[in-house]
Amino acid sequence: MSVRFFNCRILTMLDDKIINGELWTDNDRISYVGPSVASPDRSFDREIDCKGNLLMPGLKNAHTHSAMTFSRSLADEYCLNDWLHKAIFPREAKLTPEAVYWFSKLAYAEYLAGGVTACFDMYFHKEENTKAAVETGFRHVFCGAANDFGGFEDLERFYNELNSFDPLVSFIYGFHAEYTTCEDNLKYMSELAHKYSAPVFAHISETKEEVEGCKERYGVTPAVLFDRLGIYDFGGGGFHCVWFNDEDRKIFKDKGLWSVFNACSNLKLASGIAPVYKFVKDGMNIAIGTDGAGSNNSLSMFREMYLDTVLSNVETHNAAAIDPFTILKAGTTGGALCMGLKDSDVLSAGKKADIVMIDMNKPSMQPENNISRNIIYSADNSVVKMTMIDGKILYEDGRYTTIDIDEVIRESNKLMKGLSDI
Numbered sequence: 001m002s003v004r005f006f007n008c009r010i011l012t013m014l015d016d017k018i019i020n021g022e023l024w025t026d027n028d029r030i031s032y033v034g035p036s037v038a039s040p041d042r043s044f045d046r047e048i049d050c051k052g053n054l055l056m057p058g059l060k061n062a063h064t065h066s067a068m069t070f071s072r073s074l075a076d077e078y079c080l081n082d083w084l085h086k087a088i089f090p091r092e093a094k095l096t097p098e099a100v101y102w103f104s105k106l107a108y109a110e111y112l113a114g115g116v117t118a119c120f121d122m123y124f125h126k127e128e129n130t131k132a133a134v135e136t137g138f139r140h141v142f143c144g145a146a147n148d149f150g151g152f153e154d155l156e157r158f159y160n161e162l163n164s165f166d167p168l169v170s171f172i173y174g175f176h177a178e179y180t181t182c183e184d185n186l187k188y189m190s191e192l193a194h195k196y197s198a199p200v201f202a203h204i205s206e207t208k209e210e211v212e213g214c215k216e217r218y219g220v221t222p223a224v225l226f227d228r229l230g231i232y233d234f235g236g237g238g239f240h241c242v243w244f245n246d247e248d249r250k251i252f253k254d255k256g257l258w259s260v261f262n263a264c265s266n267l268k269l270a271s272g273i274a275p276v277y278k279f280v281k282d283g284m285n286i287a288i289g290t291d292g293a294g295s296n297n298s299l300s301m302f303r304e305m306y307l308d309t310v311l312s313n314v315e316t317h318n319a320a321a322i323d324p325f326t327i328l329k330a331g332t333t334g335g336a337l338c339m340g341l342k343d344s345d346v347l348s349a350g351k352k353a354d355i356v357m358i359d360m361n362k363p364s365m366q367p368e369n370n371i372s373r374n375i376i377y378s379a380d381n382s383v384v385k386m387t388m389i390d391g392k393i394l395y396e397d398g399r400y401t402t403i404d405i406d407e408v409i410r411e412s413n414k415l416m417k418g419l420s421d422i
Helices: 066-071 080-092 097-113 126-136 152-162 183-196 208-218 222-228 246-254 263-268 276-282 301-316 324-338 371-377 405-418
Strands: 002-011 018-026 029-034 046-049 054-057 059-064 116-121 139-143 169-175 200-204 236-240 258-261 285-288 355-358 384-389 392-396
Touching: 002 355, 002 371, 054 324, 059 258, 059 285, 059 301, 059 324, 066 080, 066 097, 066 405, 097 116, 097 126, 097 384, 097 392, 097 405, 116 324, 116 384, 126 139, 126 152, 126 169, 152 169, 152 183, 169 183, 169 236, 183 200, 200 222, 208 222, 222 246, 246 276, 258 276, 258 324, 263 301, 276 285, 276 301, 285 301, 285 324, 301 324, 301 371, 324 371
Parallel strands: 002 046, 002 054, 059 116, 116 139, 139 169, 169 200, 200 236, 236 258, 258 285
Antiparallel strands: 002 018, 018 029, 054 355, 355 384, 384 392
16 A cells, blocks of 8 residues: 655654655555655555644554553552562463453554554563454564563574564563573573574563662672673663663663663652663663553553653753653654664655654644654643554544454453452
């Protein structure tokens, strides 16, 4: 399918400049970005008058647990350790593949309505998750979720199968965290990284207690431990990174690792505030995720980007601690590169047609003193007019093209009857 978007503003994310012009797509790729063309010498399957609205790359949710939509507002009174062991792990033990399928679709609906075109998802029952992603047309990057309770036996199989299954689906090695993974399994993770020259991701330094526990077990922080074991020899990174010290940040900077921070979840679970301004100052690679709906409870990237900006202001007592465009870049381009989606990072000819249209007529986007700052400081999911993935429009003007939202909501609530009580 070919689509012509005309009479639009375009934020390519190559820089912070706004282009007035048009954008064309052919099948799954962008074929033209540039000035308006009075009479194109070709035909299109569809031509869309954007009426001055903004096109930008889709937001990338670089750390989430999609099917955890089942736990939204079920466990709001706990800090991380109790949240996991008292509220989440017991319920996850009851999750069926069917439940993961439907709760993932519920997450996709929320992502699409919020301008998210890809997620970096750490969860289980990947076969059903894959089915849901492909049916929806959603770009889904799996991160291994192995720990001492299971998952290591399937890591290599998933790596080989999911990276060749469908263009919308890919798999990156990962494990849950140091505190749920014994040394032998950590060493096995390193072996796989070396066998495939592959990056590895994990939850890391999310709480102060996690870091202190790792020091008691190994004498060093999780980042230092993973580095010494060779887990990071081929790249990767970590989720949360709240309690990073100078040595941790230096390892991530020197090795080109990705720090993915999750402000809402860390605040809600009372875990702390990631020193994002230090990450930026040190020149680290940064991306943004929501974490799961059980600890957030929203999957809105707009809220994440706002908090990541203003929390740095509070931490530094400096209202200009971070340029908002830096955070917008982390939420789009940074997330794509973190997930290995090198063709989905910016809007330019030859790149994937993963595009969001922002409704500039929403009150929160006016006046247009600075459009990119409006996106960070005042936008929410309501400004998303259209979401396109792989050249297909999946969400437009409040309607889904591949999701029967009534069915998803009905099935999700039906499945909650066996999960609410533990």
